[in-house]
Amino acid sequence: MELVFLGTSAGKPTSDRNVTSIVLNLMPERKTIWLFDCGEATQHQLMKTDLRLAKLEIIFITHLHGDHLFGLPGILTSRSLMMNMSPVKLIGPKGIKRFVETVTEVSDSILSYPLEIIELEDEGVVFEDATFKVVARKLEHRIVCYGYRIMQKDETMRLNIPKLQADNIPVAYYPLVKNGDVIELADKRLINAKDYLEPPIKGKIVTILGDTLPCDATIALARDADVLVHEATQGADLVEKANMRGHSTTVQAAEIAQKSQVNHLILTHISPRYPLWQSRKLLKEAQAVFAHTDIAKDLAIFPVN
Template sequence: MKLTFLGTSAGKPTDERNVSSIMLDVRQERGGLWLFDCGEATQMQMQKAKFSLSKLEMIFITHLHGDHLFGLPGVLTTRSLIQNQSELTLVGPKGIKQFIQTVIDISYSCLTYPLNIIELEQDGLVFEDTKFQVETKLLAHRVPCFGYRVIEKDLPPTLNIKKLHKDNINTGSHYAYLKEGKTVTLADGRVIDGRNYHGDFKQGKKLAILGDTIPCDASIELAKDVDVLVHEATQEDALEQKAIERGHSTTVHAAMIAKQANAKRLIMTHISPRYSLNDNAKLVNEAKGIFSHTEIATDFATFQV
């Protein structure tokens, strides 16, 4: 999995940052792209980052504030210009269906592909297949806002071929059964337990992408033991009161959540327009005083999960 930040500004775009949007690239794992939030000009940012709308299969919206939402109509309708598009799933707080339907209706637009809309009203599991599951929890913001926990399922263990050959075992038609850890009987009468020939398994990655929030228990729960936590850090520590009043977190808040959740890595985003890129070092250093494995996102920055 790879994360690319398409927009990292809070509230409004600046000369250096577009508003909130993050692309999770799971093309290697399942052939698609997952978008988290969709601020204005997201489709332009996608073009610059060489992400094709044809590969977009899921969009997760944290909340219905404009800086996280206003790029969505353009993304959805432009995707209709691509022939033979597959179904797209849109997940977001209750009200997102009305928003999309209203925009489509009054702009005389249409969608040429099935759009599956899942409206969130409570915590729960919003997606699961054989490779991934996505959980969501309600955070603490001025409007209903959800954070997402993406869990890559562990890959099954490989077979230790060298050990099999050493024991003169020809896997042949038994390969699949041995890999599943089943017991098989060989032609020479030997009974073999597949579990005894399992190699290492690859542990799946865990990722938390949180929307706008003040520090809360749900943030810690979503970020528990994740490989990467993406957390807003709208203000510096000196402006804590201002951040809390507006439903936001500071650099220090984000670092405290990462530390309490035992996250391996923190990436801060949703930076107030009051800060330029020249302020990044200061903001990162504030957080590093609490949580050393802290980084700050800039537009088009890519991180391996």
């Protein structure tokens, strides 16, 4: 799995940075991609990558500010012009349904694939299947804004095939071994299935936050994550300006990373006041607090490991 930053600017695009959108590329894990926020021109940015709109499975929206939302109609309707599109889930704050329904109705657009819209009323589990679970919590911003904690489930009950073969255990017993039982074989041998299982592989945890002040919810969402994506709208010297507008600074994001003991912090949602060449200065001040920090630029790819 990897994170692909499609847009990294706050509020409005610049010539170097488009507005916010992030892909969690889950092609190896589930043959799909998940999109977090969808600022204007997200579909243009997506075309510059080797990711495919056809593989879109879930869109998570953190909040309804335009720099996180205005690309949604384009993504949804362009996808509609392609053949045999799979269903899409759209998860976001209350109001997202009215936004999509209004845009499609006014523009006389019809979606050719099923779109399931899930409006978040509360905090908690917003998605779960056999391999992934996503939890949302409310952050502190000027309007209702969510952060998402994406948890890949641990991979357990993996068969140790070489050992099974070495002990001449017939393939027909493998499903029983996966259950972890004590098994009596046809030749009367008694085996303990646990002796033939590999140790579990721990699932990854990725936390992607919307716009926010530093708050307890961000720490809870980010606790022990492999990667935390945190906004850093302003540099450390503009802390009052940032916080007044419901945003964080580079250093505040780094403090959250440190408190929640994440492995890797990635900063995004950078104010248009900072040209790209100033990224290094912003990065340095965050790294002084939390060393394993990166600052995203458009189309940057970070593996989750």
